[in-house]
Amino acid sequence: MKMRWCWRCQMEVPMLNEEEFTKAKELYGKASKWRVGELKVKERFNPLLEYYNELTAWNETEPNAIMHHGMEQYGADCPNCSKPLRTKKARYCAACGFGKDDFKDQQTKPLMERRKELFSKK
Ligand SMILES: [Zn+2]
Numbered sequence: 001m002k003m004r005w006c007w008r009c010q011m012e013v014p015m016l017n018e019e020e021f022t023k024a025k026e027l028y029g030k031a032s033k034w035r036v037g038e039l040k041v042k043e044r045f046n047p048l049l050e051y052y053n054e055l056t057a058w059n060e061t062e063p064n065a066i067m068h069h070g071m072e073q074y075g076a077d078c079p080n081c082s083k084p085l086r087t088k089k090a091r092y093c094a095a096c097g098f099g100k101d102d103f104k105d106q107q108t109k110p111l112m113e114r115r116k117e118l119f120s121k122k
């Protein structure tokens with residue numbers, strides 16, 4: 001888990017690593033399998049919310065928000081503004097415009113491939 005900027009929430013949120021996110025997806029899948037009306041939606045998703053909130057010391061109440069808080073969905077942090085690239089294939093940073101200078105046309109490679117050296121540090 002790592003605090004990272006979330007594009008949808010417009011704030012820093014706890015992003016789950018691959019292993020943590022896999023577990024979250026499992027819990028989400030289980031909760032979705034209940035037949036409608038069997039349990040209140042809130043109760044069905046409690047195990048997921050509990051898992052996430054215990055892991056992150058957060059206070060998330062919206063199960064769907066958790067499902068976009070997996071690091072694997074985003075690119076690396078922008079070397080300039082440190083917000084994550086929206087996707088691994090992003091051609092430039094949508095937040096600060098970093099990489100736009102050498103972004104020429106639709107054929108341009110994603111920023112993470114084009115400027116590999118900037119993303120090699122952990
Ligand atoms: Zn979010």
Ligand SMILES: [Zn+2]
Binds near residue numbers: 078079081093095097
């Ligand atoms: Zn940026």
